Amino acid sequence: MIFIPLPFVVALLLVILLARMLRAQEPSEGNRPFLALVGLCALQSVGVGLRWGYGLAELRYMLPVVASCLPPLVLASFRVLIHRDVADAGSARWLHATPPVIIVALLLLAPVLIDVALIMIFVGYALAVLNLGRAGPDALDEARFDGAVAAHRALIIAAASLCLSAFFDLAILMDFEWSKGKNVAFIVSNANLLSLLFISLTAIVASRAQARAATDTAQAPSMAAQDREALDRIRNLLVDQKLSRDENLTLSRLARRAGVPARQISGAVNRLAGKNVSQYINDFRIAEACRLLRETDMSVTSAMLESGFQTKSNFNREFRRVTSLSPASWRESARSPDV
Missing domain, CATH: 1.20.1070 (Rhopdopsin 7-helix transmembrane proteins)
Known part of the structure; x- marks a missing residue:
């Protein structure tokens, strides 16, 4: 043998x-x-x-x-x-x-x-x-x-x-x-x-977890920006420009797009939102996923990918953190005639 x-x-x-x-x-x-x-x-x-x-x-x-x-x-x-x-x-x-x-x-x-x-x-x-x-x-x-x-x-x-x-x-x-x-x-x-x-x-x-090569161009960081201004810039990028849906988004790339140092973004989110940057970004992604689940008939997996998530485990964990429900249960509750 x-x-x-x-x-x-x-x-x-x-x-x-x-x-x-x-x-x-x-x-x-x-x-x-x-x-x-x-x-x-x-x-x-x-x-x-x-x-x-x-x-x-x-x-x-x-x-x-x-x-x-x-x-x-x-x-x-x-x-x-x-x-x-x-x-x-x-x-x-x-x-x-x-x-x-x-x-x-x-x-x-x-x-x-x-x-x-x-x-x-x-x-x-x-x-x-x-x-x-x-x-x-x-x-x-x-x-x-x-x-x-x-x-x-x-x-x-x-x-x-x-x-x-x-x-x-x-x-x-x-x-x-x-x-x-x-x-x-x-x-x-x-x-x-x-x-x-x-x-x-x-x-x-x-x-x-490594992001693929970025195509966005770097901008000069604004060292004098205050927390609120930094957060407003980030919110504009995430909501108006739909950057939260980019599955390859990183703190470094977000900082370059916003023209704000990464450390300042992290500090501003921690102080004003009371959470880390990953949770802050995922809040926007979950909000988009909820909109898709409520207003469209696309599958949960499609809503997950469309909102910027790549793995079901992370999506389900973050969805429960924000809504206290699973995606399927949330959709059923949101479409209930009693709600």
Whole structure:
């Protein structure tokens, strides 16, 4: 009977997910980190399967280097959902190449320190990823409003997965210390199954929230605009110009169209409307969906798409948040002769 290590099954699943990502969206500079992350997780799974399933000891030199590349790629993947000046993004980009360089140096000079270094790298990047989303879904200003909440949750899960990987590295280190590595194969296989799957799935969720290339032109931001003026501009774009129906709308794109800094829009919505920008935009979308459900015979799915939503789960959740009813129940209530 042919023995197939569990990491090979994980690798096959990741390759299938990568193929689906490539089919679902055209490769672009923005989604390359997500694609590279899933591909690297698949490569890591194959390496783990060969190393611990078939005893290829030579791979012990490759696996730590590949593992050290994962945290920088996780950070890079979520950074594409946040607007950054080109200078700021490029000035420190070279620093993220240092983890694999450090691991290679330790392989040559002090192999005993590799596990400790990997733990520090994974925990450090987990904190960096959490720092990206410290302001909540509004921090992901390049993510579509329809997917910003899910992308922010994916960010938190990805950071937790990095910490989980660090925990498993610590467990491996302790196992070598206490039982001379007797349980390492079991620990590595389970770490591979959980951590790499979590990281890859969160990358897929976050990549779906990425907006396609914008065609609107940038306008000079008005730094002196007050909250009310900013909100009036946003309302004009969302209602009069029907921008809320754009399923690829992001905070960054909205800021460019309004000529108002994204941070000021977020602050104005928080202070005056008492909610985050995603909820504020979805309020307009739900209002449009309600109009369509009340005045037309189009299906709930058609009303969902026409109003700017892309997923039923997000549409149903937001519809219940605003109306306390499901779309079908709301339509029946709105058309009831007693109402």
